[in-house]
Amino acid sequence: DxxxxxxxxxxxxxxxxxxxxxxxxxxxxxxxxHWYRQLPSQGPEYVIHGLTSNVNNRMASLAIAEDxxxxxxxxxxxxxxxxxxxxxxxxxxxxxxxxxxxGTRLTINP
Amino acid sequence: xxxxxxxPRYLIKTxxxxxxxxxxxxxxxxxxxxxxxxxxxxLQFLFEYFSETQRNKGNFPGRFSGxxxxxSRSEMNVSTLELGDxxxxxxxxxxxxxxxxxxxxxxxGTRLTVV
Numbered sequence: 001d002x003x004x005x006x007x008x009x010x011x012x013x014x015x016x017x018x019x020x021x022x023x024x025x026x027x028x029x030x031x032x033x034h035w036y037r038q039l040p041s042q043g044p045e046y047v048i049h050g051l052t053s054n055v056n057n058r059m060a061s062l063a064i065a066e067d068x069x070x071x072x073x074x075x076x077x078x079x080x081x082x083x084x085x086x087x088x089x090x091x092x093x094x095x096x097x098x099x100x101x102x103g104t105r106l107t108i109n110p
Numbered sequence: 111x112x113x114x115x116x117x118p119r120y121l122i123k124t125x126x127x128x129x130x131x132x133x134x135x136x137x138x139x140x141x142x143x144x145x146x147x148x149x150x151x152x153l154q155f156l157f158e159y160f161s162e163t164q165r166n167k168g169n170f171p172g173r174f175s176g177x178x179x180x181x182s183r184s185e186m187n188v189s190t191l192e193l194g195d196x197x198x199x200x201x202x203x204x205x206x207x208x209x210x211x212x213x214x215x216x217x218x219g220t221r222l223t224v225v
Contacts, residue, residue, distance in 0.1 A: 045216065
């Protein structure tokens with residue numbers, strides 16, 4: 001399974017943008033980049049996913065490097081409810097197997 | 111639309127016993143996956159079922175097994191429980207339509223404690 005590398009933790013302030021990086025240098029051409037987050041005492045929650053182009057949804061934006069070896073999850077205006085562990089995951093096209101790394105624990109300061 | 115439902119939410123079992131956990135996916139979802147979450151190992155994939163067939167399997171011993179019924183509901187069984195099996199067991203459902211990558215929806219999990 002292709003691996004991802006994320007910082008263990010990050011901290012930001014409420015109402016400021018947050019950029020969460022992910023390195024995936026061994027990504028193959030058919031691997032999708034997915035992001036999930038896990039709030040305390042809850043199951044993981046889907047955030048966004050993409051293949052090659054940048055993606056936007058109501059929760060976040062995903063910026064994918066041209067060589068696809070890295071990506072960045074962007075929370076445009078962080079709120080206290082965004083405090084969670086964020087996981088960057090690579091998924092083979094058509095597969096439904098999520099291989100979680102350690103993720104990034106995001107702390108939001110009021 | 112109801113979410114993914116896992117039962118029971120909490121369970122305490124004794125070493126050597128067996129346990130069955132249940133997962134009801136979102137209506138219309140045909141893929142169900144199971145994950146184990148522990149503080150030491152994080153979230154680990156156990157297996158995935160689609161149309162009553164196991165499609166993917168993680169690196170867990172044969173004591174861990176599962177099945178899926180015709181209504182897409184799934185059960186996971188762990189036999190001969192060990193202390194190390196204490197964990198949060200999460201179920202996720204998704205549409206899994208052909209080669210499309212679809213998002214997975216997770217339940218709140220079953221907290222299993224083995225004593």
